[in-house]
Amino acid sequence: MSEYVVELRNAxxxxxxxxxxxxxxxxxxxxxxxxxxxENGAGKSTLIKVLTGVHxxxxxxxxxxxxxxxxxxxNDSAAAGIACVYQELNIESLLSITDNIFxxxxxxxxxxxxxxxxxxxxxxxVMASLGQEVEPEKPAGTFGMGVQQMIEIAKAVLxxxxxxxxxxxxxxxxxxxxxxxxxxxxxxxxxxIGIVFVSHKLEELFELCDRVTVxxxxxxIETRDIDGWTNDSLISAMVGRTLDNLFPxxxxxxxxxxxxVEGLEEGGVLFDVNFEAYNGQILxxxxxxxxxxxxxxxxxxxxxxxxxxxxxxxxxxxxxxxxRDAIKSGIAFLxxxxxxxxxxxxxxxxxxxxxxxxxxxxxxxxxxxxxxEEKGWESIKGLQIKTPILDEITGQLSGGNxxxxxxxxxxxxxxxxxxxxxxxxxxxxGAKIEVYNVMNRLVKRGKCVIMxxxxxxxxxxxxxRVIVMRGGxxxxxxxxxxxxxxxxxxxxxxxxxxxxx
Numbered sequence: 472m473s474e475y476v477v478e479l480r481n482a483x484x485x486x487x488x489x490x491x492x493x494x495x496x497x498x499x500x501x502x503x504x505x506x507x508x509x510e511n512g513a514g515k516s517t518l519i520k521v522l523t524g525v526h527x528x529x530x531x532x533x534x535x536x537x538x539x540x541x542x543x544x545x546n547d548s549a550a551a552g553i554a555c556v557y558q559e560l561n562i563e564s565l566l567s568i569t570d571n572i573f574x575x576x577x578x579x580x581x582x583x584x585x586x587x588x589x590x591x592x593x594x595x596x597v598m599a600s601l602g603q604e605v606e607p608e609k610p611a612g613t614f615g616m617g618v619q620q621m622i623e624i625a626k627a628v629l630x631x632x633x634x635x636x637x638x639x640x641x642x643x644x645x646x647x648x649x650x651x652x653x654x655x656x657x658x659x660x661x662x663x664i665g666i667v668f669v670s671h672k673l674e675e676l677f678e679l680c681d682r683v684t685v686x687x688x689x690x691x692i693e694t695r696d697i698d699g700w701t702n703d704s705l706i707s708a709m710v711g712r713t714l715d716n717l718f719p720x721x722x723x724x725x726x727x728x729x730x731x732v733e734g735l736e737e738g739g740v741l742f743d744v745n746f747e748a749y750n751g752q753i754l755x756x757x758x759x760x761x762x763x764x765x766x767x768x769x770x771x772x773x774x775x776x777x778x779x780x781x782x783x784x785x786x787x788x789x790x791x792x793x794x795r796d797a798i799k800s801g802i803a804f805l806x807x808x809x810x811x812x813x814x815x816x817x818x819x820x821x822x823x824x825x826x827x828x829x830x831x832x833x834x835x836x837x838x839x840x841x842x843x844e845e846k847g848w849e850s851i852k853g854l855q856i857k858t859p860i861l862d863e864i865t866g867q868l869s870g871g872n873x874x875x876x877x878x879x880x881x882x883x884x885x886x887x888x889x890x891x892x893x894x895x896x897x898x899x900x901g902a903k904i905e906v907y908n909v910m911n912r913l914v915k916r917g918k919c920v921i922m923x924x925x926x927x928x929x930x931x932x933x934x935x936r937v938i939v940m941r942g943g944x945x946x947x948x949x950x951x952x953x954x955x956x957x958x959x960x961x962x963x964x965x966x967x968x969x970x971x972x
Contacts (some may be wrong), residue, residue, distance in 0.1 A: 473537030476501040476552060476665040477634045479523065482531030484517055488859035489515040492528070496691040497684055499634055499665040504656055505682035506676040506697070507669045509709055510899040511871025512857045514689040515669055519636055523555050524548035535633065549932060554627030558897065559810070561932065562619045564612025569594040571611045597625045601655050617648030624655065634665040641675060642897045645760035653679055671899050673702055685709050700865040710901045718932025719907055722924050723914035725935070726750030728786070730802075730887050730919060732771065735780035740766050741943045744780070744832050748888070748919050753910055755934030756923040758965050764923045765807060768890050772797045772804040784888070793865035798827060803881035807893035807923070809870075813877040816866030821847035823865050823876050830886045850879035855905055871902030878909055889913055892923045907933055939964040 475498045484492040492514050495895045499505045509515050520526040522533065533540050537553045542548045563571055569590050578593075580586040596605035601621045605614065611622055620640060625634045635955030637656070656666055656679060668680055676683055676697070683700055685692040685708040692708050706717075728747040735744035741763055748754040756764045771773045771782060773791040782789055789800045799806065806812040814823050821843050825832045832843050847861050854875040858868060865876055874894065881889065891910065895903040910920050910933065924930050930937055939947040939961055947964035949955045955970050964970055 473534065475499060476536060478534040479518070479522065480532045482518075482521055482522060482528040484526055484528050492521065492531075493689045493789065494691065495521075495686065495689065497522075497667075498694070499667055500682075501665050502660055502663045503681040504666045504668050504679055504702070507667055507686070508671070508673075508676065508679035508683060508705065508899075509686040510901045510924075511869035512688075513686050513709075513899075515686065516684070516869065517640075517689075519638060519669070522548065522553055522636065546624070549630060552631065552633030553636070554630060554632040554634070555638065556620065556623040556627065556640060558639040558642055560616075560619050560623055562611050562622060565610055567609060568598065568605060568607040568611050568614075568622055569624050572597065572607075572629060576629065582706065593629075594625070596629055596928075597829050598622070600628070601625060601658075602651055605935060614766050615648070616643045617645070617651060620644070620648075620652065621655065624659075628659075632664060635659065636667040636669070638669045639671065639897055640668070640727060641670065641672065645730060649675075671897065673705055673900075676700075676705070687711055706878070706942055709899065713919070717904070718929065719904060719911065720933055721911040721915065722935070723751030723917065724915055725752050729784065730771070730921075731783035731786075733781045733783070735770060735772055736778045736942075737766065737781075738776060738778050739943075740775075741770060741777075744943075744945055746945060746948065747936055748897065748921050750887075750917050750919050751914050752935040753914060753920045753922055753933055754938040755930040756921065756940065757927065757930045757937055757961050758946075760925065760939040762940040764940050765777070765892055766943065768804060768892055768921070768923060772802060772890065774804070777792065785790075798884060798886070801887035802890065803827070803884055803886035803888065804890045804893060805877055805881055805892060807896060809873055809877050812941070813880075814865050816864070816873075818865060819862045820851070820856070820865055820868075822877055823851050824879050824883055827880050831883065846883060850876075850883070854879050854909065871898035874898055874902070874906065878906065882937065886918075888919045888921070892922045894922065895924070895929065897924070903929075927961065930961070931958065937961060941965055941967055 477499045479495060480493050480496040481497040495518060507515060521528050524545040524547050538552050545865045572594050573590050577588045577890055578590050591607050598605050599620060601624055603618055603621050604619060611619055640652055659666060670676055680697050681889060682694055682696050684694040687709060725748055729750045730748040732744055732746055735741055744767055758764050770777045773793045773796050782791055784800045791797050791800060810816060824847055832839055851858060856872050865873060894906050913920050935951050937949045938945055947970050960970055
C-alpha cells in the first residue's frame, strides 16, 4: 500500500507558446489537508485539470493508492476517487439539492423510474453529515454560497472520493460559512479523505493544513510540514523573492472632494448614506458581508436605481441613471465579479481593454486597430499581464491576470474616480502588490480611489481614510492618523458599536 492516496510524478503540460507544468510533483497522504499555493499563472489550474482528467499530461504519471492511472477524461478521474470543488461552483440553481447531488448518478427503482424517495433521504443524510440541515427538495439556488458549496462537497462524498480538491473554496464565503467549511474539512480528513486545499490566504493555510506545497512558474518548488513554514518563507518561495512590504502604501497630495454623496437611499438596502472622497487619496470601505458597501458603489455607478439622495462630482451635482451616465461623469467601477460583470471572457485582451471607451479607439466610423494594438501592448507591459500573445482569449488567463485586464479597461477611460470593489479577491500575493501599485500610481496622479475590501489588513494597509458600514448605514469615518485607525475599532463599528470622538 502506497504512503500516498494520490501522487503526481514529473508531469509536464505544454500549450502553444506556454509551458504550463514543468516536471510538476504533488503527493497527498490519506487523511491529510494538503495546502497548494502559488502565484496566479503558477500552474495551479493546469495541475488541477491534469488530476481531474480535463487535460492529459504530455509526460509524467499519476498514481492512486500506488496504482498507475491514465485519465482520458473527468469520468476516469472520478472513477478513481478524485473529486474537485471548483472556485466557480457547478450548481444548477433551479434544480433541487437532490438533483444537483445525484446528477448523472441517479438511483432508479424496480420500475426503472427515478427513486426520489431514496435520493431525498440520502441527500438529506449526506448534507447533515456536512453540518447542513436542509430540505433536499428545495431548489439549490434558494440557498447561500455556503450551502451551495456543501452541495458540491456532498457530490464528492457520495462517490466515495479518496481525495477532494478545493479550489479557492472561501473566496465567496462569509465569516460563519468559512468556519463551517473548515470544520467540514477537518471532519473529512478524520474520515481518511485527502484534501488539496488551494488558497491565496496564508492565514487559512496555517489554520487548516498539515503540509503545504509551493509551485512557481509551472515548477514544483518545495513541500514542508506546516510548522516548517512562516509567512515570509511561504511568500519568498511562492514569488521567488522577498516581499518586505505587503502593503506598499504611497501617499498622494490630498486635493478637493472628487465625489460627494448626500442622503443616498435605496429601499431596504441603503439608509441616508453621506460621505466625501478626495483626489489624491484612497478611501477604504470596510464592513461585514451584507453591510451595504457594494450596494453603495452600484448605486453611485447607476447599476441599481436609488430612491433618494444627491451625487456630486467635483462639486457639481450629477444625475446618474445608468453606468453610461457614471462613465460620462468620470467614474470607473471595477466590479467584484470580474468574470460575470467585468469581462467578456470569450473575447481577446485588446477587445476587453477598450470595452469601456470604444469612442476613444475609433478612427472615423471604424475602430483604430493600430491604436488598439499599441494600447494593448502598453497595458500588458504597464500592468505586467502575463500572456503569450496580445490576442490571447481573456478567459484563458489566470485570475490575477484577468483582474489586471479589468483594471486596464478602466484606466483606458482616464476616469477621475476609480471604485475598486474587492480588487484582490482570489489573486495571489504578488498580483495583489501589483494592484496596490496601480492604486498608488492613480493617487499620485491626483485621482480619487475608493476601495471596498473584506480584508482588514488590506484596508488598514492601503487606505488614507476608512468608512465602516453596517446594515446599509455608515457607522464610522476614520482618518489614518486617528486613534481608531486599527482593526479592533473598525471591527467594533462593523458589529454596530460606537466609536468615541
